[in-house]
Amino acid sequence: MKIYLVGGAVRDNLLKLPIKDRDYMVVGTTPEQMLDQGYKQVGKDFPVFLHPKTQQEYALARTERKTEPGYNGFSCNADPDVTLEEDLLRRDLTINAIAQDDTGTLFDPYGGVADINNKQLRHVSGTFIEDPLRVLRVARFAARFHVLGFTVADDTLALMTQISHSGELQALTPERIFLELDKALATDSPHIFIEVLRQCQALEILFPEINALFGIPQPEKWHPEIDTGIHTLMVLEQAAKLSNDNSVRFAALLHDVGKALSPKDSLPKHHGHGQTGLAVIKAFCARIKVPNDYRDLALLVCDQHQNIHNINELRPETLMKIFDKADLWRKPHRLEQLITACEADSKGRLGFEHDIYPQAQYVKEVFNAANSVAVKPIIEAGFLGAEIKQQLRLERIKVITKFKNEFKNLV
Incomplete structure (x- = not known):
């Protein structure tokens, strides 16, 4: 032995x-x-x-x-x-x-040390094509070792493409697909995972909602990279730099899926794409059995990222609606997740990568101000039942209004 x-x-x-x-x-x-x-x-x-x-x-x-x-x-x-x-x-x-x-x-026996020295991800033998999971695994290794300079060998990428054409990817279970995606999101370069899947034509099979974004134009003024798919990769890359939270990275990946459904006659504009994308995200998450906390944050970011970018222009009542919808009163940790994903969206544009994102601090300050309103004085003032909730809302709106008046030029 x-x-x-x-x-x-x-x-x-x-x-x-x-x-x-x-x-x-x-x-x-x-x-x-x-x-x-x-x-x-x-x-x-x-x-x-x-x-x-x-x-x-x-x-x-x-x-x-x-x-x-x-x-x-x-x-x-x-x-x-x-x-x-x-x-x-x-x-x-x-x-x-x-x-x-x-x-x-x-x-x-198969030259692994040489491939490590040459920074190559190469298959061992032709039987590589027998296991469709290897498409996801190689893409994940490409994401993990991208920072070290590794790339997928051309002949291996050709075999991965062959698997994509074989129909074998459809045999993968939803749970395993999500597991590989989740592991890839945890790497230093999760955008490479998506890129490699697209190169071997697996993205259109496994994640068609993301694949559909490539080739969709955006206004050049705000998106010099133009292509929505390229923007998505850039946002995911920025999210990985800003946060180790996989749910934030997942939300960054899906934040613009609604743009693939924008009417062709309105392109490159995408009015209401955040709300259009909600049904897409729900279907995506149901198909590969995404955890609820990932799904809920992705829906929140998709729905609200435009509002967060324009936070200084919003009325106090609108800000309250955002805080309520995000359930920040009970789940304040979501605020950091939301604004981090939005910051990644802002920086995930050609030439904007190093810009500051003052909206992040503004949102934190205005929420903290609203959240500082105490319930006890409202109860002591004689409000009862539903009146307490309504009065608490009014007091919070007053505090938000005061904050906005004092910090008009913060953003």
Whole structure:
């Protein structure tokens, strides 16, 4: 029996990145022998075991044969005669197909070290096309390692395009699609994930609402980049710089989806696109089972980003409606999320990337002023029941009016 460290731990060590998880591959043994040594089996589809002390995963070396569509349609062979090279051959990318023994010796039969040095994301073999999930995984790796200079190899991108044309992407479950999107949003360069999916023609299949934005013009005065799809990528890039909150990044990705539905005879203008986009976001989130907190913030940003940009022009009553709609009185954390997504929208334009966004501070100040109104004096003044809520609203509007009069030139 031989044990090798494999996958991401070896790759990340070579890249001098922190190692999160350590996975091991075991060659030349059987499930029975693993159990006899105290390992606990956890894998259902193929033999994976937990070490009796460290609880780290140890998987028997295996080969796979595709038996049906989708990423679960494989039969596995984990016999003791499966070799290290055979196991590594089934992996997706060469940088993930490097093994290391307990002496530190690397086993790299498919050129993973060279591809790390050349900053290439390259498939291990032609069987790459058998697993449609690899389209999303490679796009995610491209987003994660973009900051290090990695790009997808042309021949790998060609295979990803082949998968897109095969119909196999439709076999992916909604939950897995969202999981890969969520992981990509957590990278330093989530916009690259969308870009790579578009390059291999998977975006139109997996996220047609986003794909539809490319080629849609915007007024050049406000959007020198013109193309709404390009703007969306730029906004997502800015959101990743401004916040580590994935729900903010998700909202940035979807904030302009309504522009794809603007009447052609009104282009490049997009009147009411924020409200048009709400139904699109609801359908998008329902289809891939997006968590409610992501969905609700995306709807809020889509609906209100134009108002936040023009915050100084709004009447006190309108500001109250925004605060009420966002439910900021009970969920004040949403304010930071909302204005961060709006700031990303403002900076996600060609030539505006480094501009300040004074609206952010203005909204915080005006909300804090309104939120400082106490309920106790209203109750003590004799108001009852629904009157309390109505009077609280009036008092808050008074405070907002006073704030706006004092800070007319803040934005």
